[in-house]
Amino acid sequence: MVTVDDYGTYQTAWCPGCGNFPILKAVKQALVASALMPHQVLLVSGIGQAAKAPHYINANIFNGLHGRALPVATGSKLANPELTVVVESGDGCIYAEGGNHLLAAIRRNVDLTLLVHNNQVYGLTKGQASPTSEGDFVTKAQPRGVTSYPFNAVAVAVAMQAGFVARGFSGMIDHLQTLIQQAIAHHGFSLVDILQPCVSFNKMNTFAWYKQRCQDLPSDYDPTDFEAAMKVAREWEERIPVGLIYRNERTAFEDRFPALDRGPLVGQEVDLEKLKETMEEYR
Ligand SMILES: Cc1ncc(C[n+]2csc(CCOP(=O)(O)OP(=O)(O)O)c2C)c(N)n1
Ligand code: SF4
Numbered sequence: 071m072v073t074v075d076d077y078g079t080y081q082t083a084w085c086p087g088c089g090n091f092p093i094l095k096a097v098k099q100a101l102v103a104s105a106l107m108p109h110q111v112l113l114v115s116g117i118g119q120a121a122k123a124p125h126y127i128n129a130n131i132f133n134g135l136h137g138r139a140l141p142v143a144t145g146s147k148l149a150n151p152e153l154t155v156v157v158e159s160g161d162g163c164i165y166a167e168g169g170n171h172l173l174a175a176i177r178r179n180v181d182l183t184l185l186v187h188n189n190q191v192y193g194l195t196k197g198q199a200s201p202t203s204e205g206d207f208v209t210k211a212q213p214r215g216v217t218s219y220p221f222n223a224v225a226v227a228v229a230m231q232a233g234f235v236a237r238g239f240s241g242m243i244d245h246l247q248t249l250i251q252q253a254i255a256h257h258g259f260s261l262v263d264i265l266q267p268c269v270s271f272n273k274m275n276t277f278a279w280y281k282q283r284c285q286d287l288p289s290d291y292d293p294t295d296f297e298a299a300m301k302v303a304r305e306w307e308e309r310i311p312v313g314l315i316y317r318n319e320r321t322a323f324e325d326r327f328p329a330l331d332r333g334p335l336v337g338q339e340v341d342l343e344k345l346k347e348t349m350e351e352y353r
């Protein structure tokens with residue numbers, strides 16, 4: 071039986087008190103609760119503090135370019151659909167540099183789980199504003215505050231009728247673990263936007279700030295109700311609702327992609343002569 075110890079314990083390069091620690095714990099717990107062995111899991115990330123998370127988990131990992139985790143994850147899942155593919159990324163990496171890939175991933179609906187460690191700042195590069203930073207957030211690079219309006223990925227994903235859209239908080243570990251588990255179990259693309267404090271560079275959206283606002287959705291909330299989900303996704307005042315906000319069962323890309331009819335690419339015989347011929351054509 072798989073245990074949390076199978077996913078290892080490593081020295082980290084995060085600041086003490088960083089919100090990445092509870093997220094790391096919740097991810098490991100969710101993988102164990104999903105009865106997944108490390109060799110069945112691929113963790114993909116880009117660049118950032120959040121993107122270091124896969125370094126601290128004993129599973130297959132691909133750490134690629136900034137903002138480019140989703141294309142790598144998509145290719146990996148299509149080559150070997152038996153893998154559970156989880157992307158761990160920061161708000162800068164996935165909503166700025168990788169923004170267009172996010173829209174494509176939602177539309178394609180490949181069976182991937184995207185966990186966004188959303189600290190509303192560029193942590194790794196020392197505190198510039200990110201797409202989720204709010205207007206009055208003052209940084210060394212934005213001394214008069216942020217001039218662009220914040221990007222609400224949860225609302226965008228709901229508007230695009232994504233298969234699974236959730237918001238979590240690093241201060242609610244068990245709740246977050248359940249969300250990640252549900253996201254992994256969902257067959258299709260799933261987004262979990264996870265609010266997390268950056269104790270070094272975001273002095274506005276602190277642990278106390280999030281704790282005061284984050285509230286679990288009521289037990290009678292219906293995530294299949296699009297209009298209700300749209301309203302909940304846009305709530306960002308005294309209350310920030312956390313939980314499974316929207317669910318929409320739709321066919322995953324893998325189930326309607328003809329090239330996979332013969333089974334996963336990883337298991338198919340390669341005709342080397344034919345491959346050689348094709349390569350010759352491009353010489
Ligand atoms: C193509 C490219 N552009 C910019 C950078 C610089 N860069 C590295 S990490 C980062 C932002 C990190 O912010 P986020 O994704 O929110 O992660 P965090 O560190 O906050 O967890 C930036 C701009 C880079 N490495 N590559
Ligand atoms: S800079 Fe912020 S996000 Fe990075 S490790 Fe420190 S607290 Fe965490």
Ligand SMILES: [Mg+2]
Binds near residue numbers: 189
């Ligand atoms: Mg960030």
